[in-house]
Amino acid sequence: MQLFDPQSVETVMSKFSIEQKNNGSTEVFYLKGFLDAHTAPELESAIAGAIAAGQHRLVVNFNDLEYISSAGLGVFMVFIEEVRATGGDIKLTAMKQKVYTVFDLLGFPMLFDITEKEEEALAKFSA
């Protein structure tokens, strides 16, 4: 049994990054690394910027996110009421099991639309 995975350590040290893609009607955020109290302000700023630019249909792709702490999860709580009040939503997609577990333990699947694939999240906005 390998107790310490060098790849995991490398991933840990890669911290956090966000890429954004705008297709006109929807803003998609691609998260990578670790989302915690230290990195959450970066995501908060990115989402706030999109909303300020008039985007209220947001998709967050977690495919490359290795971990989310409760502080990271709180970012979505900051904006969910605001975007839904204007007819938009924050849809979450492509979570690793470890990330989904955090949402699931808190009962958030009742509150957020969580899909397996990004295409499904985008399609829900088109429906």
Place this chain on the structure above:
Amino acid sequence: MAFIHLSGAGDFNHVRLLGIAFRAVAETVVPSSEAAQLEIAIIEACNNIVEHAYSQQTGIITMDIQTTSEKLIVHLRDTGSPVPSGLQISASPRDFDISGLDDLPEGGFGLFLMDTIIDERRYWSENGINTLTLTKKLQNSSL
């Protein structure tokens, strides 16, 4: 019975490494899926230390992991600011209702997660050392 002692700087990078190291140890006594959940609780606890105890100063987090045939016990210690009396203890796993959007909290989920995953949580501060003890009862230990 096994006993592991770990320590790291009280910052977020080292919290992540402590989480990885903890999970590796936990996987020797519980299934991988359960170790992953326990890692979530441990990281939340360590994050609290970084965010609160060490918000105004730097310091070390020590983690003692103790396993018996019945329990996995983690002692987390820091020398930062102690949690004000009552604040650390009062959060109940069902303190808030997440079924609706009204009055949803934007934080405070860490204690909720810990209490959902861990069987017992105790916190005390003595002689400048803050100690948080998290205990998980084991079903089938392999040690």
